[in-house]
Amino acid sequence: MSQTAALLGGTPAVTAATPSWPLVDxxxxxxxxxxxxxxxxxxxxxxxxxxxxxxxxxxxxxxxxxxxxxxxxxxxxxxxxxxxxxxxxxxxxxxxxxxxxxxxxxxxxxxxxxxxxxxxxxxxxxxxxxxxxxxxxxxxxxxxxxxxxxxxxxxxxxxxxxxxxxxxxxxxxxxxxxxxxxxxxxxxxxxxxxxxxxxxxxxxxxxxxxxxxxxxxxxxxxxxxxxxxxxxxxxxxxxxxxxxxxxxxxxxxxxxxxxxxxxxYLEEWTLARGRNAQRLYDAVRDIPYVHVPDPLLETDRHAYYNIPFTYEPGVIPLSRDEFVEALKAEQVAANIYVKVPLYLRPRFQNHDYFGRGYPWALAPEPIEYRKGDCPVAERMVMVEFQVSGNYYVDEPELMAQIGAAIGKVGEHAAELRAWFDAKKAQS
Ligand SMILES: Cc1ncc(COP(=O)(O)O)c(C=O)c1O
Missing domain, CATH: 3.40.640.10 (Type I PLP-dependent aspartate aminotransferase-like (Major domain))
Structure with missing residues (x-):
């Protein structure tokens, strides 16, 4: 087992520098x-x-x-x-x-x-x-x-x-x-x-x-x-x-x-982003608590603004949010992108944008946004996470370290669970 999780005071798994962006050369x-x-x-x-x-x-x-x-x-x-x-x-x-x-x-x-x-x-x-x-x-x-x-x-x-x-x-x-x-x-x-x-x-x-x-x-x-x-x-x-x-x-x-x-340089950078994403996906493909996206068709190309994943709850004793917090401590630029589908947010629920109910007041019939309107989106906000960053030059070492960090958090899941529980008990 690798050394202590960074959230518990160990050395972060990621030590390689992230490429600087935007490029001001x-x-x-x-x-x-x-x-x-x-x-x-x-x-x-x-x-x-x-x-x-x-x-x-x-x-x-x-x-x-x-x-x-x-x-x-x-x-x-x-x-x-x-x-x-x-x-x-x-x-x-x-x-x-x-x-x-x-x-x-x-x-x-x-x-x-x-x-x-x-x-x-x-x-x-x-x-x-x-x-x-x-x-x-x-x-x-x-x-x-x-x-x-x-x-x-x-x-x-x-x-x-x-x-x-x-x-x-x-x-x-x-x-x-x-x-x-x-x-x-x-x-x-x-x-x-x-x-x-x-x-x-x-x-x-x-x-x-x-x-x-x-x-x-x-x-x-x-x-x-x-x-x-x-x-x-x-x-x-x-x-x-x-x-x-x-x-x-x-x-x-x-x-x-x-x-x-x-x-x-856009074409060259986009191809490098794709290679880096593949390196990271290959590094974590066998880890059961993260899913890498299905491969795209040969004729499609992902631009990899971020490197997205989904989290499989229940495999290790950490919630998605705790997993991401532990990854951040390992110096991975991990993030959750959308936590609440847009239509469930207050502006939509309350028809409150410009005031006086506009623009919804222009609709001939009332417009309502309800929980359950988009079940897939409501499920995906619970499991999505991503590695953000502009990996626009080949970064085999950095991708290997990020992959290792994803593995390390799983290996230390039991200690991390105890740490999160103790934190919750204190608050
Ligand atoms: C999907 C999407 N649309 C639109 C925008 C808005 O772009 P800007 O911040 O340049 O106004 C962003 C910015 O992050 C975005 O991610």
Whole structure:
């Protein structure tokens, strides 16, 4: 048996350094300096480096248009607006995600309707989506959570059958693929975050990509400076509305410089993330209290924003939360991502977002969110855990140590149980 568990005073199992992220190297710093001294600090138009980034990022995804903004939340909000979501529309959403995947619906005064998730990928289940569609449904927000590719083939079939827009929330999925095609290239609009923890980052920032001129112009009209609108808008319905009444969702020029410099490494980094995840999965495959996800199809590619697992309760005498606490003490960047499905949280239970019951007050019939609405999501929040971190270079030693830490906690489960019990008795 390995030495004492770190939570009980032993030496942590992980001693190898975690790669530093975001990467602020000489190449990035030189480009940031060039952009802020030779270009501008405030890119109100699509010229210069920001425009180059928009074009490169859109082209990588086989898209006609890219619109850089100041965050993933702004990209999602504009994506829905651009796709024509209007107050009172229903939009199908995932209950197992970061709030911004759903706040973008509320911020458009539309009404989130939650569909259940697939127990293997944590992403929206196409059959559950279809069961939630009504005459008022306008769009679906699909989240490639943790970098798991959602089943875009089936989701697009459902959407096309019902005439719905599909917004891909790719905040955690840069470089991931479904059926050989990059995530963000499938839906009506792909929306990405470039926040500091993300697989491609500008420190902060976001970008949306799409093919439809009208969607691009409508999104731009709601989020950018009139100077850009005068330069770019072609459609008369949007040109006549040029003014300064839009949101200010502009990207900072330093964010554009950083993301644009690092875009060329995304493929290499994504492949290394995949190799590291496989190393870790291989190291723990035979440990009965953790499950590694089923292998993806050959043509799919996980982006591994995080390395997700599920915990099998009852195998060792620790709850999932205690297991994760013990792992953290071993210096593993372990986390639980979603503890409560979104629809069971107070804002949804109490219809309390903007006040006065809006946007739900716009629904012709009362909308209620109940326990049991999405049984798979309710089960997954009890068992999911992940190893977070940006493992974008090959890290065989670090992955072996994280694997050993997962094993070590199990070996010391009885002592840890006694420690947790004693702690509980004291409190
Ligand atoms: C799935 C998901 N969607 C949207 C966002 C929002 O992105 P941002 O923080 O850039 O606004 C995040 C950020 O963590 C995210 O993880």
């Amino acid at each position: 000489q190449e990035t710093l030189a480009e940031i300096t060039r952009v802020i001294t030779e270009e501008t600090l405030c890119p109100v138009g699509a010229e210069g480096t920001q425009g180059e980034f928009e074009r490169e990022f859109a082209a990588l995804h086989g898209r006609k248009y890219g619109l850089a903004v100041n965050g993933g939340t702004a990209a999602l909000m504009l994506a829905l607006h651009g796709a024509g979501v209007q107050p009172g529309d229903e939009v199908i959403a995932s209950p197992f995600t970061w709030g911004a995947s759903v706040s973008c619906i509320l911020q458009n005064f539309a009404i989130p309707i939650f569909a259940d998730i697939d127990p293997h990928t944590f992403t929206l289940d196409p059959d559950s989506i279809e069961r939630r569609i009504t005459l008022r449904t306008k769009a679906i927000v699909v989240v490639h959570i943790f970098g798991f590719p959602a089943d875009m083939t089936r989701i697009m079939e459902v959407a096309q059958r019902h005439g719905l827009a599909v917004i891909e929330d790719c905040a955690q999925a840069h470089g991931g693929k479904h059926a050989g095609r990059l995530l963000g290239s499938w839906g009506t609009v792909g929306a990405f975050s470039l926040q500091a923890s993300k697989n491609l980052t500008g420190g902060e920032g976001g970008i949306l990509v799409c093919d439809d001129r009208e969607i691009y112009e409508r999104a731009m009209s709601m989020g950018t400076h009139p100077q850009r609108l005068y330069a770019e808008l072609e459609l008369p319905e949007f040109r006549e509305k040029i003014d300064s009444l839009a949101f200010n969702y502009r990207m900072h020029s330093m964010a554009a410089a950083m993301a644009n410099t690092q875009l060329k």
